[in-house]
Structures are given as structure tokens and as C-alpha cells.
Amino acid sequence: MTKKICILGSTGSIGVQTIDVAKKLGIKVVGLSAHKNVDLLIKQARELSPDILCIVDEKYYPLLKENFPDKIVVTGQQGLINIATYPHADLIVNALVGISGLVPTVEAILAGKRVALANKETLVTGGKIIKRIISQKQEKDSLPILIPVDSEHSAIFQCLVGEDKKNVKKIILTASGGPFRGKKFEELQSVKLEDVLMHPTWNMGKKITVDSATLINKGFEVIEAMFFFDKGCDDIEVLIHPQSIVHSMVEFVDGSVKAQLSYPDMRLPIEYALTFPERGKAVAAPLDLAKVKNLTFEEPDFDTFFLLKIAYDCAKEGESYPIVLNAANEEAVKYFLEGKIGFVDIMKYVAKIIEGHRLQKIETVEDILVIDAEARRRFKNLVEGEKS
Numbered sequence: 001m002t003k004k005i006c007i008l009g010s011t012g013s014i015g016v017q018t019i020d021v022a023k024k025l026g027i028k029v030v031g032l033s034a035h036k037n038v039d040l041l042i043k044q045a046r047e048l049s050p051d052i053l054c055i056v057d058e059k060y061y062p063l064l065k066e067n068f069p070d071k072i073v074v075t076g077q078q079g080l081i082n083i084a085t086y087p088h089a090d091l092i093v094n095a096l097v098g099i100s101g102l103v104p105t106v107e108a109i110l111a112g113k114r115v116a117l118a119n120k121e122t123l124v125t126g127g128k129i130i131k132r133i134i135s136q137k138q139e140k141d142s143l144p145i146l147i148p149v150d151s152e153h154s155a156i157f158q159c160l161v162g163e164d165k166k167n168v169k170k171i172i173l174t175a176s177g178g179p180f181r182g183k184k185f186e187e188l189q190s191v192k193l194e195d196v197l198m199h200p201t202w203n204m205g206k207k208i209t210v211d212s213a214t215l216i217n218k219g220f221e222v223i224e225a226m227f228f229f230d231k232g233c234d235d236i237e238v239l240i241h242p243q244s245i246v247h248s249m250v251e252f253v254d255g256s257v258k259a260q261l262s263y264p265d266m267r268l269p270i271e272y273a274l275t276f277p278e279r280g281k282a283v284a285a286p287l288d289l290a291k292v293k294n295l296t297f298e299e300p301d302f303d304t305f306f307l308l309k310i311a312y313d314c315a316k317e318g319e320s321y322p323i324v325l326n327a328a329n330e331e332a333v334k335y336f337l338e339g340k341i342g343f344v345d346i347m348k349y350v351a352k353i354i355e356g357h358r359l360q361k362i363e364t365v366e367d368i369l370v371i372d373a374e375a376r377r378r379f380k381n382l383v384e385g386e387k388s
């Protein structure tokens with residue numbers, strides 16, 4: 001079992017829950033990173049006494065170093081890589097948000113680390129390259145290098161244990177439907193930030209909460225599933241399940257369907273990633289289906305939540321399309337959270353950026369970063385051009 005971990009993004013929603021799980025399982029946390037939240041990082045480091053600490057924003061480096069003069073304290077993008085490749089960790093938990101997770105994942109794999117991956121943007125943007133690197137690194141019969149943390153992918157991963165992948169007919173990704181399930185596009189014009197951040201079943205970081213409201217989160221998860229489970233997007237279906245109890249399903253060639261169920265609590269998929277191939281003690285509440293009573297399912301509304309449809313189109317095109325989708329969405333969510341654009345503008349602007357994009361082939365991580373930067377530039381020009 002994993003004994004020592006580093007957590008990239010320890011101050012976020014997944015990071016904090018990973019610390020909770022690690023403490024309950026007696027796993028030593030040897031490395032922590034934050035972007036700007038130096039106060040929480042200091043608090044975590046005082047409690048856990050890791051060997052290495054990273055604050056990405058260099059402005060906070062002197063304060064962190066002053067508090068921990070005897071520890072390894074690093075900063076910037078190189079600091080994140082130092083945590084991702086820390087020699088004394090058995091496993092790296094990537095709980096970063098956005099494309100910031102890509103390079104650390106790549107560097108961790110290249111350094112021979114196993115990665116528990118919550119950061120879905122890594123596979124959305126870098127799936128093709130990561131798959132190639134893993135195929136060069138993965139030894140036959142050894143544990144997988146990448147283990148999913150995202151609840152749906154953990155569910156599928158759990159359903160596939162002991163199964164031959166040639167027997168998988170399709171993957172059914174469940175989605176809560178977000179706070180606006182059942183609403184039509186016109187009804188979304190006036191929604192406010194607090195409505196968007198009111199996720200019906202999960203308590204998560206702001207960026208993914210907004211993504212759940214537009215349903216692009218599910219589109220990203222389709223792309224993530226393609227790379228995790230080696231399936232085309234036509235074999236991955238999205239099904240709305242408002243209770244978030246069935247975390248996803250796998251249908252096999254004989255028609256049998258396996259599902260993984262639990263309350264919506266990320267500590268369970270985090271624990272599974274930390275203990276795999278074993279199972280640890282129960283850190284989350286056990287499921288009581290008699291109390292849950294109803295599990296319901298419905299088709300997604302692709303007309304209202306058209307970013308889900310666009311994500312499927314981008315998944316099919318591959319190469320630069322998912323990178324541009326991700327970059328435009330990250331920018332749009334940032335603008336929305338800053339109060340510069342409305343909720344439906346996220347959907348409209350992302351759609352416009354994709355409409356204006358032409359496919360570019362991807363061969364290296366550098367290619368991805370160039371395309372990402374260019375898409376962000378186009379987004380800024382589009383939004384600021386329309387405003388002036």
C-alpha cells in the first residue's frame with residue numbers, strides 16, 4: 001500500500017480531503033503545494049511536517065521559507081515539478097485545477113511516479129501525449145501509472161477490476177445535471193453567481209462547480225474517460241442521475257451492467273486511489289439505500305446545455321480541439337467569477353471560440369501550451385472586442 005504521498009494543490013477541495021483521508025489511513029504526506037493560499041499551506045505544514053513545500057506564487061516564498069527554515073521550500077512552476085517528482089514519495093496526488101496540472105503530471109510520470117489524478121484537465125489537454133508516455137513507461141503486469149480520482153472514473157475503474165477490456169461495450173457516465181437541470185436556455189439568462197455555485201449534490205472548488213452548471217464538466221469527463229479506458233466517444237454515454245449515488249456504469253458485451261454506488265463524498269474515490277489495489281477502512285459514511293429510496297435517470301438536454309454536445313464534437317476531432325475547448329472555458333469561467341460576463345456568456349463565447357478554430361496536430365507538451373496560449377488570446381480579443 002501507498003506509504004508516502006505528495007499532494008499538488010493541497011489547499012483546494014480535493015487537496016484538503018486527501019489530507020483527511022491520508023490521516024485516517026496513516027499515510028505520510030511528504031510534500032504539499034499551493035498557488036497563493038500561504039496561510040492554509042503553513043497550517044497544513046505545521047500539522048503534517050512534510051519534507052518539501054511549494055508555493056507557486058513567488059511573492060509568498062519568503063514568508064513560507066521564514067516559517068520553515070529547515071524544510072525544502074520551492075516556488076514557481078519548477079517548484080511544482082519538484083513536488084511532482086519528489087524522490088521519497090510513492091504516489092503523487094494531482095489535485096491542481098486547470099491546465100496547471102498538465103506539466104506536473106507529465107514530469108511525475110517521466111520520473112517514474114504513480115499519479116492519483118483528480119486534475120481532469122491533464123487528460124483533456126494532454127491525453128494523447130500522456131498515453132504515449134505511459135505506453136513507453138508502463139511495465140506489463142505492474143500497477144497502473146495513472147489512477148483516477150474523479151468520482152465517475154473511479155467508479156468505472158472499480159467496475160473494470162477483473163474484467164477483460166475487450167468485453168466492455170459502453171461506458172455510462174452519470175451526471176447530476178447541475179443546479180439548472182430541467183431549465184431551458186432562456187431561463188438561464190438571469191441566473192446569478194450564487195445560483196451557479198449552488199451545486200445540488202457535491203461541495204467542490206468554484207471552477208468545477210461552474211463547469212457542472214454548464215455541463216461542460218461532463219464533456220471533459222467524456223474526454224477523460226476516452227484516455228483512461230481506451231474507448232471512443234461514441235462508446236461513452238452521459239446519463240443524468242440527480243441523486244449522484246450511482247457514480248457511473250459499465251455495460252458489457254453480454255448486456256450485463258455494473259455500477260459503483262456510494263453517497264456523494266470524494267473521500268471514497270480518493271481513498272480508493274490511495275489504497276489500490278487494496279481497499280482501506282471506511283472513511284465515508286456507508287450507503288443506506290432504504291433511506292435513499294429513489295434513484296432516477298434521464299437523458300441530458302443537449303439543446304440547453306450545448307457545451308456538452310460541443311465537447312463531444314471536440315472529443316471526436318481530437319488533437320487541438322479539446323485543448324482549445326479547455327482554454328476557452330477556463331478563461332470564460334475566470335471572467336464569469338470576476339463578474340465580467342454572465343453565465344450564458346460562458347456557453348456562447350466558448351462555442352464561438354470553437355467555431356473559429358481549425359485543427360492543429362499535437363506532438364509535444366510544448367505544442368499544447370502554445371495552442372492553449374493562443375486560444376486564451378483569442379478569447380480575450382473576442383470578449384474585450386465585443387465590449388468596446
Ligand SMILES: NC(=O)C1=CN([C@@H]2O[C@H](COP(=O)(O)OP(=O)(O)OC[C@H]3O[C@@H](n4cnc5c(N)ncnc54)[C@H](OP(=O)(O)O)[C@@H]3O)[C@@H](O)[C@H]2O)C=CC1
Pocket residue numbers: 008009010011012013014015033034035036037038056080095096097098100118119120121149150151202203204205206207208266
Ligand atoms: N472538488 C471536487 O470534488 C472534484 C474535483 N475534481 C477535479 O480536481 C481538480 C481540483 O479541483 P478542486 O479541488 O475542486 O479545485 P480547488 O480550486 O478547490 O483547488 C485547486 C488547488 O490548486 C491550486 N492552484 C490553483 N491554480 C493553480 C495554479 N495556476 N498553479 C498551481 N496551483 C494552482 C490551488 O491553490 P490555492 O488554494 O493557493 O489557490 C488549490 O490548492 C480539478 O481538476 C477538478 O476538476 C474532480 C472531481 C471532484
Ligand SMILES: CC(=O)[C@@H](O)[C@H](O)COP(=O)(O)O
Pocket residue numbers: 150151152174175176177178202208211212213217218266
Ligand atoms: C464529484 C465529481 O466527480 C464531479 O466531477 C461531479 O461529477 C460534478 O457533478 P456533475 O455530475 O454535476 O458534473
Ligand SMILES: [Mn+2]
Pocket residue numbers: 150151152221
Ligand atoms: Mn466527476
